[in-house]
Amino acid sequence: MEKNFEVIIIGGSYSGLSAAMSLGRSLRQVLLIDSGLPCNRQTPHSHNFITHDGENPAEILAKAKLQVDFYKTVQFYNRLASEVVKTQNGFEIKTESGELFTSKKLLFATGVKDLFPEIKGFAACWGISVLHCPYCHGYEVKNQKTAIVANGEVGFEYAKLISNWTKDLILCTNGKSELTSEQMQILKKHAVLILEEELESFEHNDGYISNIVFKNGEKIDVKAIYARPALKQHCSLPQVLGCGLSDQGLIKVDLMQKTTVYGVYASGDATTQMRSVALAVSSGSFAGAAINKELIEESFV
Known part of the structure; x- marks a missing residue:
C-alpha cells in the first residue's frame, strides 16, 4: 500500500467521504483513515438530506463509499489513527496497527462523542x-x-x-x-x-x-x-497538533474550513453545533475544494 499522500483524511463518515470525493475529482492522492464508528450508527432513519430523506444512515454511507471508491486516487484504510506529528513537509500519521503514512495536508472529519x-x-x-x-x-x-x-x-x-x-x-x-x-x-x-x-x-x-x-x-x-448532552471531540489528534477549540469544545475553523494550524483542516460535526448529514456533506465538499486550492497555490510559483 502507498505510504505517501497529498492529503490524509481522518474520519470516513459523511463529511470525510464528501471531502474525499472532492479531492478525488481534483486528481489528488488521498488516504482516508476511518475506525468505523459513526455517531449516528443506531439511528434508524436520516432526514432533511434531499435525495436521501428517510434512508438508513448506514445505507447512505455504503453508497457514498462505493461512489468515492470509483476515484482511484483515493485509498481507504480501516484503522484508528492514533498518533500525529507535524513535519517539515507536512504530517506523519500512525495507526493503532503501527502503519505510518505521510501527507502534505490533513483533514479531520472525526466528529464528536456524546457524553450521556x-x-x-x-x-x-x-x-x-x-x-x-x-x-x-x-x-x-x-x-x-x-x-x-x-x-x-x-x-x-x-x-x-x-x-x-x-x-x-x-x-x-x-x-x-x-x-x-x-x-x-x-x-x-x-x-x-x-x-x-x-x-x-x-x-x-x-x-x-x-x-x-x-x-x-x-x-x-x-x-x-x-x-443536548455534553460532547467532546471524538479524536484527540487535532489538540495534539495544537488546533484551537471553541468554548463549546469544537474545532475552530475559518470560512475555508482551515484550523488554527497551517495545513490542517476540519469539517463536519467536529466543527459545528449544527449537526446534520446535509451540513456534514456540505462542509466536507467545501473543505476538499479548499485543500485542493491551497495545494495549487503552493505549487504554482
Whole structure:
C-alpha cells in the first residue's frame, strides 16, 4: 500500500467521504483513515438530506463509499489513527496497527462523542426516540407528547424551538429550575409544563420511549424526548497538533474550513453545533475544494 499522500483524511463518515470525493475529482492522492464508528450508527432513519430523506444512515454511507471508491486516487484504510506529528513537509500519521503514512495536508472529519447523562435508558434511546435536532427528526414526532431534558437558558430556547413541532410539551429540568421568572411565565403562557423532579430512567422498547421515570417514583408517558448532552471531540489528534477549540469544545475553523494550524483542516460535526448529514456533506465538499486550492497555490510559483 502507498505510504505517501497529498492529503490524509481522518474520519470516513459523511463529511470525510464528501471531502474525499472532492479531492478525488481534483486528481489528488488521498488516504482516508476511518475506525468505523459513526455517531449516528443506531439511528434508524436520516432526514432533511434531499435525495436521501428517510434512508438508513448506514445505507447512505455504503453508497457514498462505493461512489468515492470509483476515484482511484483515493485509498481507504480501516484503522484508528492514533498518533500525529507535524513535519517539515507536512504530517506523519500512525495507526493503532503501527502503519505510518505521510501527507502534505490533513483533514479531520472525526466528529464528536456524546457524553450521556446517568439516566438509565438514555443511551439506548439516543437517535431513536431521544433526539437532538427537530430539523432531522421533528416531523416524525410532530404533534405528539414530547419532553425536553434541559434547564435554564438552554431549556427555554429549546422549548421555544420545539413548540413549532408540537404544543404538547414538557420541560424536564432534572432538578431545581434555573429558569428566570419571566421565562417561566412565557412557557406557562404557551402551555409548556415544567417539571423539576430529578430523572431516574427512561422506559422503552428497543429504543422507543414509553415513560419517563422520576426519582420520586412518578412516571409520565411521552413519545419523544429532545436533549443536548455534553460532547467532546471524538479524536484527540487535532489538540495534539495544537488546533484551537471553541468554548463549546469544537474545532475552530475559518470560512475555508482551515484550523488554527497551517495545513490542517476540519469539517463536519467536529466543527459545528449544527449537526446534520446535509451540513456534514456540505462542509466536507467545501473543505476538499479548499485543500485542493491551497495545494495549487503552493505549487504554482
